[in-house]
Amino acid sequence: MNSTRKIGTVAAALACAACVDAMAASTVIRDFLDDTISLVPNQFDVSLFERVTYTDNVKNSPKDRIDSVHFDTGLGIEAYRNKGDLSYGVSGEVSYDYYTRRSSDMNGWDWNITPFIKASGLSDIHNLKLSLNMYGKIEPLSNSDLRYTRHYTTEALATYDYARHEHWGFMLNGGYKYDYYPQDEFEDYTKHTFTGSFVPYYRFNDDVKTGMRLQISKTAYDSNRVRSDSYKQTYNLFVDYRMNSFLEAYAEGGIEKRSYSGKARGSNGDRDWNWDFLAALRYSPTIRLKFELKSQFDIEDSTSGKSYGGGAAYVWDNSIAATWKPEAKYDFTAKAGIESQNEVNCDDDTTEYYVLFRASYRFNEHLNVYAQYKYDKVDFKYGYRKPGEWPANVLSSRGFTSDPDYYENEVTVGVSYRF
Numbered sequence: 001m002n003s004t005r006k007i008g009t010v011a012a013a014l015a016c017a018a019c020v021d022a023m024a025a026s027t028v029i030r031d032f033l034d035d036t037i038s039l040v041p042n043q044f045d046v047s048l049f050e051r052v053t054y055t056d057n058v059k060n061s062p063k064d065r066i067d068s069v070h071f072d073t074g075l076g077i078e079a080y081r082n083k084g085d086l087s088y089g090v091s092g093e094v095s096y097d098y099y100t101r102r103s104s105d106m107n108g109w110d111w112n113i114t115p116f117i118k119a120s121g122l123s124d125i126h127n128l129k130l131s132l133n134m135y136g137k138i139e140p141l142s143n144s145d146l147r148y149t150r151h152y153t154t155e156a157l158a159t160y161d162y163a164r165h166e167h168w169g170f171m172l173n174g175g176y177k178y179d180y181y182p183q184d185e186f187e188d189y190t191k192h193t194f195t196g197s198f199v200p201y202y203r204f205n206d207d208v209k210t211g212m213r214l215q216i217s218k219t220a221y222d223s224n225r226v227r228s229d230s231y232k233q234t235y236n237l238f239v240d241y242r243m244n245s246f247l248e249a250y251a252e253g254g255i256e257k258r259s260y261s262g263k264a265r266g267s268n269g270d271r272d273w274n275w276d277f278l279a280a281l282r283y284s285p286t287i288r289l290k291f292e293l294k295s296q297f298d299i300e301d302s303t304s305g306k307s308y309g310g311g312a313a314y315v316w317d318n319s320i321a322a323t324w325k326p327e328a329k330y331d332f333t334a335k336a337g338i339e340s341q342n343e344v345n346c347d348d349d350t351t352e353y354y355v356l357f358r359a360s361y362r363f364n365e366h367l368n369v370y371a372q373y374k375y376d377k378v379d380f381k382y383g384y385r386k387p388g389e390w391p392a393n394v395l396s397s398r399g400f401t402s403d404p405d406y407y408e409n410e411v412t413v414g415v416s417y418r419f
Contacts, residue, residue: 016134035277047076049093049416057408058099058106071098074247076416090115097138106148110137127161134139140302141186143341143378144313144348146406149189152180171199173215189303197234209240213252219301221262228260228311230301234276247285253277258299267311267345274299274314274418287302292321304348311345349381369415 051072058068066148074095081089094115096186099106116131136152155177164171177193194217201211215234236254243249256276260267281293295318302313319337326332335356342349360370 025255041156042082043078043080043089045078045418047416047418049074049076049414051095051096051412051414053410053412055408057406057412069100072096073098074110075353086117088117088121106138108138108150111135112137127159127163129157129159131157133157141189143305143339143350143352144302144343146378147185148185151184152182154178167204168202170199170201171197171200173197175231187220188223188226191219191227192222193217193219199382201238207242211239212237213254225262227301228262231259232263233257234297236276248282250280251278258301268309278346288325290323294319302343302345304343304346311343313344314342317341329362331358331360331362347381349374351379353377353379357402367415368417370413372410372412372414374410374412376410380406 049072051070053070054074055066055070056067060072060383072095072311073094076093079089080089080091082086090113091203092111094109094111094113096106098111112133113135114131116129117241119127131168133155136150136154138148138150139150148309154387157176158173161169162171173196175193175195179189179191179193181187181189193266195215196217197213197215199211199213201207201209209281213234215232215236217232217234219230219232234254234256236252236256238250238252241249241251247387253378255273256271257271258267259271272301278296278298279294281393283291295316296318299312300315300351302311304313317337317339321333321335324332333356335354337352337354339352339354341352356372356373356374358370360368362368384404
């Protein structure tokens with residue numbers, strides 16, 4: 001393994017760890033130990049796909065449940081080109097969502113597109129990567145606020161890796177993210193997030209790397225009348241340990257704090273230092289079987305109802321995933337996780353449980369089919385209510401538990417054809 005590849009694996013792990021704020025809060029299990037884009041020299045693939053999903057709670061309501069069939073029709077693209085030390089390309093998909101059964105207000109275009117450019121060994125640049133991610137979709141705002149909303153995001157990332165020395169090096173990361181909510185009832189969640197980090201590291205050998213991640217980020221809302229602007233500092237140590245080809249581990253931990261400002265300011269614990277950590281383990285007993293474990297504790301900006309303003313939430317996410325490929329044509333995946341969210345300024349605390357099973361079959365290099373089942377359940381500390389319906393102090397004093405918790409079953413079948 002050459003030095004560029006060695007540092008690339010460290011960079012991938014650190015880049016994932018440094019983008020905690022960009023991680024989805026529900027059913028996505030991130031790969032913490034590999035790069036997010038696998039480069040294939042001069043590849044150009046275009047695919048058409050159709051996904052049909054049955055959901056028994058499409059409006060995410062504990063009461064007045066509505067089932068619906070969801071058709072997702074779209075186009076995917078993967079185009080990469082390597083030219084000397086320069087790699088560039090784009091990957092992503094564009095699709096149209098069509099819902100039935102009293103949910104036509106959710107119909108619309110979805111997209112997720114990522115162009116990138118990566119340079120190695122050019123002039124004084126050892127390893128530079130620039131990428132842009134743009135996506136639009138409809139999804140629940142958060143576990144504490146289950147209302148569906150259209151959400152458009154543009155995110156730009158830059159990573160520079162200096163690795164001229166045999167043992168030591170450093171990384172510089174910078175990012176900008178814009179989250180736009182077009183609906184009037186969610187306009188106060190539109191925000192800009194700026195992130196920068198400095199990551200010095202030391203490589204003892206091919207198996208053990210360690211270092212520090214020093215990061216600052218600022219989140220500014222277009223309107224801070226009900227959402228508080230936040231400033232976050234993170235000081236972490238990390239270890240990346242590759243025991244052998246079967247077992248890999250990554251661990252990171254340290255301290256961080258969030259500070260809040262604006263007209264909605266009033267967060268308990270403002271400017272307090274808190275612990276954070278991330279641990280990931282991959283075990284591959286055979287080339288066809290892989291297990292992944294992840295545990296992460298972090299402080300995030302709250303997305304509870306408007307009545308409570310801004311502030312923080314403590315989020316602890318634990319998950320396990322297994323992938324089995326008995327042969328090239330078959331692929332089976334199982335995922336499960338538990339995520340607890342403890343709101344600092346109100347009683348909208350939740351615990352989410354989720355499981356996912358997926359099986360796919362590739363007929364040939366062009367045609368692929370799959371089936372998937374997902375179960376998602378959110379328990380509310382004091383029972384579900386509409387955001388802002390009960391003040392937190394009234395809720396606590398009454399021990400409000402009359403409304404049921406939220407759950408959803410989802411079954412999907414899909415087919416894709418690659419040209």
